[in-house]
Amino acid sequence: MIVAILISVHLLADFLFQSSTISERKRQEKKTLILHCLIYFIIFEILFFILFQCEKAFLLGLIISVLHFLINYIVNKLEKYFPKRRLQLLFFSLNQLIHIVMIVGMYCILNLENLTNNFYTKLQTYEDFKIIVLYISVFSIILDPASVFIRKLFISISSKTYSKTNSEELKAGNIIGKLERIIIAILLLNNQFGVIGFVLTAKSIARFKQMENRDFAEKYLIGTLTSFLIVLISVLILKGLL
Structure with a gap:
């Protein structure tokens, strides 16, 4: 603990x-x-x-x-x-x-x-103390550290530098990613596994037209799967330890 x-x-x-x-x-x-x-x-x-x-x-x-x-x-x-x-x-x-x-x-x-x-x-001695520590531990990983990890991942696999306009889009994507991880983490922590598919589907629908761009589709898939994997591993490990 x-x-x-x-x-x-x-x-x-x-x-x-x-x-x-x-x-x-x-x-x-x-x-x-x-x-x-x-x-x-x-x-x-x-x-x-x-x-x-x-x-x-x-x-x-x-x-x-x-x-x-x-x-x-x-x-x-x-x-x-x-x-x-x-x-x-x-x-x-x-x-x-x-x-x-x-x-x-x-x-x-x-x-x-x-x-x-x-x-x-x-x-x-408080009944909910472990649950509070579990939630804090999970969120401390899946918010800013996860965002930085994913950004470093994209930098490592791409030689492209982003303009100011694209930087604004990246900020919006960062916020969306954090919200996505928060929702998935809450669902996982409460054993609501079936609903996770709807979250990922809703995100994909919002980006449907952009999926025609192969470069975007590949980066979208890498980012989404990495984001989901970080949440999944964090929740499973911390639930097991705590």
């Missing part, structure tokens, strides 16, 4: 609590990366003071934030040395995988389960 909470907060702090400007500039400027890590530190400190013993909370937040800085700094350097578009997805996936391994490692090495406070113990 603690691991799921920590990974969820990492994803929220690393994606939701930063603007697109900071997201881009932190790859180029060390001071922007430090600002991002400061925000990351504050968010984790709030969590640690809520869930863990006070005397350990500050140190835990400091450790995880310093490690977050080092991981991002190293990955940024790798991206500069290997600027090929097709490697962006690899670096993004590597970044997040190392963070997850780091969080699990901290949990095991520092025995975080035994450092929780009485407030967390009381939270565990």
